[in-house]
Amino acid sequence: MTRLPDPLSILVAALSRLPGIGPRSAERIALHVVQSDAAHVEHLAHALAEARRRIRPCERCGALTETSPCAICEAPARDAHALCIVERATDVFTLEKAGAFRGRYHVLGGRLSPVNGVGPEDLRLDSLAERLATEPIREMILALGTDVEGDATAHYLAQRFSSPQVQVTRLAAGLPAGSGLDFADDLTLSRALEGRQPLR
Secondary structure, X not given: OOOOOHHHHHHHHHHHOOOOOOHHHHHHHHHHHHHOOXXXXXXXXXXXXXXXXXXXXXXXOOOEEXXXXXXXXXXXXXXXXXXXXXXXXXXXXXXXXXXXXXXXXXXXXXXXXXXHOEOHHHOOHHHHHHHHHHOOOOEXXXXXXXXXXXXXXXXXXXXXXXXXXXXXXXXXXXXXXXXXXXXXXXXXXXXXXXXXXOOO
């Protein structure tokens, strides 16, 4: 079998390190890039370099932004009393796309994972404590994963930060919209029952 030329192999290896792109997809993208118009490739390279140069974490919440503080932190129409805690900066985009939350965010930068050596000191907890002390936050909503590490992080945050002034809540976990009981696993069903809401 004919080997790819070295520059192409290097490009395939670089692309395959991106999340969600396996070796075959990386090879298809690389082959497309080297056969594309040179101006298109230059534009793509410039866009990548500019995005990496200009996008940074917001100094207040940790979301990805070009200006710091970010537009969400600075928006006067956002509810300053509700703070949604997420693991990663990309989670902010996911929640914003849903359009259901109108408060502010705080990115932890990960979750507790003793097995992987991630403790409280590795997360953005000092800045969270500072925000709770200086901002008029009444509810802290934990939008964390529902696996063991997400549960451990949620319990730790609830113990450390709940107070008479700040109510700590967690996103309900249950059945996805449009699916039936036969597609749900046992854990999903039990969480759906625990998080049930009265019909109005």
